Amino acid sequence: MNLRLLVLGFCAIGNWAIGQDTMHQVTVDxxxxxxxxxxxxxxxxxxxLAGTRLKLKATELDGYAVDSVYYSVPGRWGAMYHESLxxxxEVVIDQDKHLGASFIKSKEVKHVQVTHNVVYAxxxxxxxxxxxxxxxxAKRLPIIVIIHGGGWSTNDEDIMRGLARELTKGGKFVVASLDYRWIGDADxxxxxxxxADLIEDVFGGIAHIVxxxxxxxxxxxxxxxxxDSAGGHLSAAASxxxxxxxxxxxxxxxxxxxxKPTYLPEGKTPADIRQQLRTxxxxxxxxxxxxxxxxxxxxVQSLGEQASEAVAPQDHIPQASAREVPQYLLRGTKDFLIRHESVEAFVRALQAKGQQVIYEQVDGAGHAFFDWKPNQEVKATxxxxxVPHAQKMRDFFEQHL
Known part of the structure; x- marks a missing residue:
């Protein structure tokens, strides 16, 4: 055998062995x-050992229910949680990971039945x-669709489960918590x-729910x-x-x-979905x-001027005389990402079209106060x-749905 090929072969085997023997730290929270x-x-x-599959199973104490089982890794804004509700x-160990589970009082979830992971596209x-x-x-109740945030590039529908549970209290609404593609190559x-792809996902998901x-x-x-957050933009876009x-x-x-919605019911065209969602x-x-x-x-920089405007809800508010879409807007007074002036400009644009709008600033709240994670600080927020503003949101939707 050629000496160079022999050396390369040994190197390849050595690298394979090193990869196979890689160890990761697993910490139980x-x-x-x-x-x-x-x-x-x-x-x-x-x-x-890298590649090991661990099977996790949660057991709750009396009076509690399983909220989720999870692993977490470092993310853009602290720990990024990946959960099973x-x-x-089953968790594959391919990097250092934290493992754990979250629990919630049974009385907080006994009123609701959850159907997980309905795939729409x-x-x-x-x-x-x-x-x-x-x-x-539940029978013929109004539906509230929640679209999660995360900079259009992180999180999934699980992070909105706290809000979903609050909105179903009182038995007046069915709630759907929706995921979508992440922007760029994050997926x-x-x-x-x-x-535009993300907006098409949202329209497709709502078409499937309907x-x-x-x-x-x-x-x-x-x-x-x-x-909320990126989901605030996407929910405004959907409406x-x-x-x-x-x-x-x-x-x-x-x-x-x-x-063009990512999902179309059999026999339906985009025009059919447009007409359905208008009403x-x-x-x-x-x-x-x-x-x-x-x-x-x-x-939206890569889209160009016209395309950027096409995905901006503020530039496409219908006249209330043609279609009324009341809006309820929230922002924390200590939000470091969203400026009061920006929300206020949206309010003025809505009012100029004759749309009903309520804008409340939440005293002392920062960004993402509707998020729910297996983290005591996030839960406390x-x-x-x-919780109190979910109640106000329920009241708003009860009035208009």
């Missing part, structure tokens, strides 16, 4: 009101899905996703949308950009910027979002600011 079992058991030092989770590598929260014995898609509304105990003709749903393509032809979506509650092309900034 402290938990209250329950515990997890791990199979196979962790060694005392927590060092685990079913009480069991798969335009890229990840299946797009939503969770349904149906009050017990690992071969072709980067644009803001199609199956009766099976969830919902009313397809009474839909509200809400979301205000409906007239741009079509099959002409987004930017494929000069001056044509249509949104179904009756109100929106976008929390601490961005609404103008200027505030969308770097997330939700209890302080999210």
């Amino acid at each position: 402290s938990m209250i009101n329950g515990s997890i079992s791990i199979e196979p058991p962790l060694p005392e030092d927590g060092r685990v 079913t009480g069991e989770f 798969q335009p890229g590598k990840k299946p797009l899905k939503y969770d349904i929260y149906s009050p017990t014995d 690992g898609d071969d072709k980067p996703n644009s803001m 199609e199956h509304a009766e099976s969830y105990g919902g009313d397809a003709n009474r839909v509200g949308v809400t979301g 205000l950009l409906i007239d741009r749903i079509g099959d002409g393509g987004f930017g494929a032809k000069p001056g044509v910027f249509d949104f 179904s979506i009756r109100a929106a509650a976008p929390s601490y979002g961005v609404f103008s092309k200027e505030d969308l900034g770097r997330f 939700f209890d302080k600011h999210g």
Whole structure:
């Protein structure tokens, strides 16, 4: 054998062996009101061979229910949680990870039945899905669709479960918590996703929810949308950009910027969905979002002027005489990302079109107070600011749906 090939062969074998022997640190977080079992058991030092699959199972104490089982890794804004809401989770160890579980008082969830991970489309590598929260014995209730935040590039529908549970209290609404593609290549898609793709996902997810509304105990003709941060933008878009749903393509032809929903029910056209959502979506509650092309900034820079305007809700508010879409807006007074002046400009634009709008600033609240994570600080923030304003949001939707 050629000496050079022999050396390369040994190097390749050596590198393979090193890769196979890579160890990662696994840490089990402290938990209250329950515990997890791990199979196979962790060694005392927590060092685990790369590629090992660990099966996690949560067990709650009396009076509590499993909120989630999770692993976490470092993220842009602290720990990034990846969760299973079913009480069991198989985790592949491919980097240092924290493991744990979150628990919630049984009385907080006994009123609602949850259907997890309903897949509505798969335009890229990840299946797009939503969770349904149906009050017990729900029948023809209005539907509220929640769209999560995370800079359009992190999180999924699980982070909105606290808000979903609050909105179903009282048994007056079915709630759907919706996921979508992440912008750019954050999902690992071969072709980067644009803001238009995300809006098409949202329209597709809502079309799927409306199609199956009766099976969830919902009313397809009474839909509200809400979301926070990036989801604030997307929920405003879902309520205000409906007239741009079509099959002409987004930017494929000069001056044509249509949104074709990622999912279309069998036999339905984009025009059918446009007509359906024009009458179904009756109100929106976008929390601490961005609404103008200027505030969308770097997330739309690659689209060009016309396309950037096409994904900006503030530039496409219908006249209330043509279609009323009342809006309920929230922002924390200590929000370091969303400026009061930006939300106020959206308010003025809505009022100029004759739309009803309520804008409240939440005293002392920062950004993302509607988020729910298996983290005591995040939960405490939700209890302080999210719970009372979820009640106000329920009142708003009850009035308009």
